Amino acid sequence: MKKLSFAILALCLLSYGTKAQLLGPEKSHSRADSLRGMLTPLRTCYDINYYHLDVKIDIDNKSVSGSNEFAFTATQDFTKLQFDLFENLKIEKVVYKGAELPFTREFGAVFVTFPKIIKKGSKDRFTVFYNGNPKVARNPPWDGGFIFKKDKAGNPFVSVACQGLGASVWWPTKDHQSDEVDSMLISISIPKDLDEVSNGRLRSIVNKPNGYRQHNWFVANPINNYNVTFYIGKYAHWTDSYNGENGPLSIDYWALREDSAKARPHWDADVKPMLKSFEYWFGPYPWYKDGYKLVQAPHLGMEHQSAVAYGNEFKKGYLGRDMSKTGHGLKWDFITVHESGHEWFANNVTTKDIADMWVHEGFTTYSEALFTESTQGKKAGEEYVIGLRKGIGNQTPIIGPYNVNEEGSPDMYPKGANLIHTIRQLINNDEKFRAILRGINKTFYHKTVTTAEIENYIAKQSGLKLNKIFDQYLRYIKIPVLEYKIANGTLSYRWVTDVTGFDMPVKVTLKANAYSLIKPSNDWKTIKVDASINVDNFKADPNFYINIKKAE
Template identity: 70%
Template structure:
């Protein structure tokens, strides 16, 4: 959810999202932050091709043990590299060509030294064996870590959510968003009376001699390591298919056995309409090879790729509430729609640095409006977008600090969605807008990107100069103010904004009953206006997220 909805914390303390692992407004950074957030030469020297994560989960002792094989291509000659594993987990040994490699640890970074230079372009592998008690989340998914809980019948119910906090909190990995592994085998061993679900497709299960069963899941598509997960419990499983743009998409549903009678009709109501809507707006589901799974989780939700985490208790809205206050937010299950929307923005298109997390959240938050539009029309979608503005705090910029694993304001959700909506108004052509959304997912298919790449693509494809719009809404705190005054049929107007020479067009009431474009700048302009429009009745189109101010 990418850690769902920080901005509501202040409004709905007991029922609202975000993560203690994300969006903390941190201003001072340590060397540990830099080691985690910076793509140093010790990390950029190798490109991850394949992982085999093989982990046994000892639920009573809340203990994990196993290994992860790294297969990589050297991008330059090197002797030493960095991978990541939280310091509370022990590195038992690192094997390379059958021999142990020396290593050193600094905070959560592990430095491995090879016996000889690894030559640029060569493909090599090493395997890290590790064990320990992982960090346990206190309030998942808003703080990261493992969740060891029980279902209503007292059966073990286990999962993990770690976006921002770090995949290295539970497995050895190159813990930087910029390098997605090309494919991955996830082998999780759990007590044989429980089921285990991970990303991708189940290849097989293997009976173990110690009362455990190993589940082997293969992920055929690139995946970011924070999306790798496990769900363990007493599950019911059923399947379906969706006739999508790329053919038949397999649908797998996993609910707790005790909740299956609730889950089946509830998920049926949203999943296929959601896929139809999102394939229309965004293009084909990005992971046909791995299928789509919706899995009940012991936390609210997370966009785990091809295995979306669901914990909304089979309620409409967001835990039974409407985040928009418009009424439209109670027409769908927020978690199903929002977390599935991340399959396109977040999982297909992933930012290189978490500072640019708005790309994930703004477009996914807007996907809720697009789903509403598909179901109930454009006016309903607009009402939803306007309604979620009540959650905006305008506290700090949406874009965070680069290189230190720090995202920006939780406004990336609601304010970000409104920025996307503004861009749609400026394009003023819904088919072109849809082509841009689909084009983003096609152009950056299975890629990691920067904000600049996304901004440049939208500007180029729309033919609009949008740099000042992006700057104002992403890099500054306040929204622009339209200052105006009407005298004797003449409208005088200008922008008050942080961005120099801000000149975003906006629709306003130049005559009763309609909105027309004007192009204010930071200097006063004038235009004729119908004399029926007064200072009191003048208003901007509510689809533009701005403030207005009557000039003195």
């Protein structure tokens, strides 16, 4: 999940233009976009059960070669299916039952034809052999691909980040978030004088010809393919354990040997408090079978499942900056906390379409506020999330267009978090709010979801009418404007919104130094206010993410 400074976010937003309406600015989408983002019968005809990715990484030539085995269950009768691999990578052959299958390619889509009908409910498998030079990332993790760097001693320091761009940038796979493989064996062969870390647990290290060693990592839980990763370098490794809700949770730390002395105390300060906070708010860590790893990476960070990528230079905040400008964010490491928060939202609960990525980023950004609350108090947590509003541009909706592999506005981070914080105010019961967060992770445990499923779950469990609220914040650019006027001790007020019939309650000052709940609609309403309240000192509770405006 791509980490963005909100200062950078604001600049990025400018590129979207100002003419966006409900679905954002008009943008043409290509056949390649649809092949990548659309769930067609050639993709839904099979459900991925298991992958064995077995590759050799040639660091000097920046190349990859090897194979991936697809084990699947047919969801309908078919003779043809689609998998994905970037055009610049060569497919040597596709093997099924010892024979080569015919295939065709169109952009990044590969179409394989079987010699007979694969019957619904049957389990089968095929293997793709390939090689080539994967795209090299220009600005990881935002611009994805392979990352080739060196440590201070000149040793290789290599990894990959591919969220959004897609795992098919470096290995053949069914490249759609909706279908997570149930388990996976990741075999990475590298020069024997280097260390390699991947997702899951290490099963074995096997010597290979020509000075290579194969590192075999098994992932026992479902995993989305953009999370599948490797880290190559000269690593120091140490372990710890956390006594969590589901028992002892293994913790593995992997830092470059040259950085291990400063990594140990720095990571120790945040990891166990983070796990304690997030298990309290979200429920048990979702990957006890695979453990928790924090791995130094040659890029800023990514939520690689059970092997979280860390590149924040062992600084507090976001590379030493507080995203909220409150000071609270300088008391913990942004990447450690944020990327680990994704273990619950993004990795455990994953959206089917990247257009709904606000579910990943909004809840995980709010996890920063919850961690701040857990460690510094509720007021600090509120101040933190309110402070993040400085990075919101409100120029395009935070839900993107569906079926073309395109995410919405980067506002999904701070705006999504502030939508959740606003809903928390409406629920007005922190135990119920916490139960909803935990309930999302339990109900959709190891599943892929739509935004509608998340919206409906929150509405049902809270007992609130939230559909118009979700519509306004997620599908339109503007946030609600509370328009008001005060005359003769009477407050007149209404909502100005894109959504018709918007009726979200909000707390305002009907008397000095106190907030009271009112229930505006799009029509003018009136209520008496204390004599001390006038148009200049009237205000709304800042915990509600809205604008207020004096009526003309």
